[in-house]
Amino acid sequence: MSKNRAEAKRSVLPLYNSSLEPVHRELAQHVRKEEAAFAGSGRPPDTLLGHLERVAAHAVRLALKEGADPLLAELAGLFHDAGKFRGGKYHEDDKPEEESSIEVLRTIGLKEGLEPATLDQAAAAIAQLYRDDPEPTPLSKVLFDADNLDKLGLPGVALYFIKSGLRGRGLSAETIIRLTVELTYARYSARGLFTATARAIAARRSADTIRFIQEFLEALREDGLFDARVERIRVCDLDLDVVVPASCVCGAAMGLKGWMEKGAKCTEIHVEMTCESCGRRHEIRFCRPRLIA
Numbered sequence: 001m002s003k004n005r006a007e008a009k010r011s012v013l014p015l016y017n018s019s020l021e022p023v024h025r026e027l028a029q030h031v032r033k034e035e036a037a038f039a040g041s042g043r044p045p046d047t048l049l050g051h052l053e054r055v056a057a058h059a060v061r062l063a064l065k066e067g068a069d070p071l072l073a074e075l076a077g078l079f080h081d082a083g084k085f086r087g088g089k090y091h092e093d094d095k096p097e098e099e100s101s102i103e104v105l106r107t108i109g110l111k112e113g114l115e116p117a118t119l120d121q122a123a124a125a126i127a128q129l130y131r132d133d134p135e136p137t138p139l140s141k142v143l144f145d146a147d148n149l150d151k152l153g154l155p156g157v158a159l160y161f162i163k164s165g166l167r168g169r170g171l172s173a174e175t176i177i178r179l180t181v182e183l184t185y186a187r188y189s190a191r192g193l194f195t196a197t198a199r200a201i202a203a204r205r206s207a208d209t210i211r212f213i214q215e216f217l218e219a220l221r222e223d224g225l226f227d228a229r230v231e232r233i234r235v236c237d238l239d240l241d242v243v244v245p246a247s248c249v250c251g252a253a254m255g256l257k258g259w260m261e262k263g264a265k266c267t268e269i270h271v272e273m274t275c276e277s278c279g280r281r282h283e284i285r286f287c288r289p290r291l292i293a
Contacts, residue, residue, distance in 0.1 A: 016060040017071045020078070022112045027052070027078055030104060034085040047166070048085065051150060052078050058146035065197040068142045069121075075114075076122040076143045079105040080129060098130045136194070145198035152189050153205030157182060157212055174282070176226055176243060179213050180271060181286045183230070183241040186210050188289040210241075217243070235269060236260050238288070242271055245282075252277030260288060 015024055028049055035048045056077030063073035083100025102123045109119045121139065128140035129147070136144070151159065160182055161175075169175045186209035189202040213230075220226040227246040232239055235258035245254055258271045266287035273282040 017074050023108055026108045031082055052081060054150045055146045058149045059142055062142045062146055062195055062197050066142055066195050068138050072121050072139055073142050076125045077146055080126050080143060098126050102126055141194035145193045145195050149198060149201060152202055153208045157209055177282050178284055180242045180284055182209055183213060185289055191291050192289050194292060233258050244273055248275035248280050250278045
């Protein structure tokens with residue numbers, strides 16, 4: 001067994017459906033190679049692979065509760081983001097990454113002997129993630145909810161800090177202020193999911209997120225490291241809990257405003273904090289939470 005294959009085999013988590021193990025190993029090699037090429041590192045990272053494995057596990061959990069096929073749910077979860085770093089690039093063109101993910105699914109699935117009908121059903125669920133179909137299938141609902149559950153609760157907060165570190169941000173003012181995004185997604189998490197099982201999980205995990213961030217900010221304040229308050233503002237039809245510095249570094253108050261505008265990939269929320277004295281500014285931009293009626 002090659003060194004790369006041995007590393008890929010060690011990295012994967014146990015599967016619910018053991019029949020998918022060959023597919024899982026092949027996928028691990030593929031995504032680690034492409035993410036390493038994107039990062040410019042000779043050491044394959046595990047960030048994307050870990051996300052795929054966790055979403056697959058969430059998808060199986062939801063499928064068993066919601067009456068969907070757990071094998072299809074696990075397969076769709078494993079491949080839903082497999083094309084994210086196609087050719088070592090990220091969003092280099094207008095091709096949706098889900099289409100690239102479906103190509104990876106079909107290539108590896110056929111190579112490992114999966115039935116075309118099985119691949120078709122998993123591919124359809126992945127495609128619905130970006131098409132926003134008015135009548136998603138039960139499998140696509142499970143997949144959508146599983147993908148979003150991976151970002152919630154204390155594990156989601158941990159991932160936030162891991163990603164901040166990977167992007168070169170330590171425990172800085174920017175990192176702390178951007179916790180606004182986590183608070184926003186936590187507030188609306190249950191309203192953005194399809195299945196009753198996922199909504200119940202999200203309600204519990206969102207409370208964990210909000211409580212952690214409040215206690216984290218209090219600890220920073222007590223230690224004299226960073227003084228911030230959480231201020232609620234209304235932006236269009238959403239209430240946002242914004243992490244705002246108690247004052248600018250010059251000592252003056254920070255003004256706060258928010259708005260929405262159409263972005264390249266989504267409707268974006270913009271939050272701007274500006275010092276009323278020296279003009280120092282912080283700006284946050286992120287995708288509006290998707291709410292399901």
